[in-house]
Amino acid sequence: MRIATWNVNSIRARHDRIGAWLDRSDVDVLAIQELKCKDSQFPEELFTERGYEVSYHGLNQWNGVAIASRVGLADTEIGFEDIPAFGSEEPVVEARALSVTCNDVRIYSLYVPNGRELDHPHYAYKLDWYKALTADIAAQLSAEPEKKLVLCGDFNVAPLDEDVWDMAEFEGATHISDAERAAFDDLLGAGLSEVTRQFTPGPGVYTFWDYQKLRFPKKQGMRIDFQLASQALAKTATAGEIDREERKGKGASDHAPVIVDYDV
DNA sequence: ATGGCCTCACTTTGAGGA
Numbered sequence: 001m002r003i004a005t006w007n008v009n010s011i012r013a014r015h016d017r018i019g020a021w022l023d024r025s026d027v028d029v030l031a032i033q034e035l036k037c038k039d040s041q042f043p044e045e046l047f048t049e050r051g052y053e054v055s056y057h058g059l060n061q062w063n064g065v066a067i068a069s070r071v072g073l074a075d076t077e078i079g080f081e082d083i084p085a086f087g088s089e090e091p092v093v094e095a096r097a098l099s100v101t102c103n104d105v106r107i108y109s110l111y112v113p114n115g116r117e118l119d120h121p122h123y124a125y126k127l128d129w130y131k132a133l134t135a136d137i138a139a140q141l142s143a144e145p146e147k148k149l150v151l152c153g154d155f156n157v158a159p160l161d162e163d164v165w166d167m168a169e170f171e172g173a174t175h176i177s178d179a180e181r182a183a184f185d186d187l188l189g190a191g192l193s194e195v196t197r198q199f200t201p202g203p204g205v206y207t208f209w210d211y212q213k214l215r216f217p218k219k220q221g222m223r224i225d226f227q228l229a230s231q232a233l234a235k236t237a238t239a240g241e242i243d244r245e246e247r248k249g250k251g252a253s254d255h256a257p258v259i260v261d262y263d264v
Numbered sequence: 265a266t267g268g269c270c271t272c273a274c275t276t277t278g279a280g281g282a
Contacts, residue, residue, distance in 0.1 A: 010271055013272090060272095061272045115282085156282075212269045
């Protein structure tokens with residue numbers, strides 16, 4: 001079973017590139033983040049024409065998550081237990097989490113909040129979001145230790161110093177702070193292993209390159225997109241890759257697809 | 265040439281991204 005995660009940065013702007021990528025990537029399941037559209041604008045035919053079922057959740061021009069599968073797709077859940085809301089006036093639960101079951105594997109598509117600045121309310125929201133997600137996953141794996149489950153997504157944390165091109169550039173910035181890295185580690189502590197790094201070792205290996213300042217040609221990126229699998233699933237991982245070819249050329253997303261093959 | 269972006273919307277500037 002071949003599973004990919006990809007922050008596409010607008011499913012409408014990326015429509016043709018996503019179709020071409022599906023045609024050549026041979027993935028069974030694709031977890032998508034940053035749809036940047038509401039449900040009524042979602043291009044279902046992009047997936048159904050290729051034999052994929054698809055579940056999606058988009059509220060407006062921000063965020064949005066989906067999962068497409070050609071090996072079955074059941075029990076769609078939007079959000080997770082006690083998912084935090086954001087906003088001071090009228091807090092809103094954003095479209096950042098969706099899960100489905102494909103071929104007996106519970107699969108999540110997650111778009112973790114960015115955090116913006118260390119002293120911004122969005123940063124506290126990001127940490128709260130991690131905490132609630134960790135509690136939900138820990139409860140599931142505690143109740144069912146052999147459950148096959150994988151969190152796919154844009155985690156908006158660079159767990160290691162080598163996951164950014166220059167730590168000096170990130171002094172005082174989000175994505176590399178101790179609290180964010182601790183939140184990511186705590187999530188792993190719920191019973192998950194990050195399965196992509198073993199197949200794509202660094203340094204200098206990234207999943208995101210900013211559109212600005214020629215970050216991609218200069219090889220200045222960040223590793224922030226991952227697959228976190230429960231032990232029962234992680235032990236079946238046989239191969240993985242970051243498709244940085246997909247970052248090339250006009251009209252690319254700023255994130256590359258991250259693919260893992262599981263022997264299930 | 266020593267800086268260089270992209271997407272969306274009640275667009276023609278501002279917000280958000282990371």
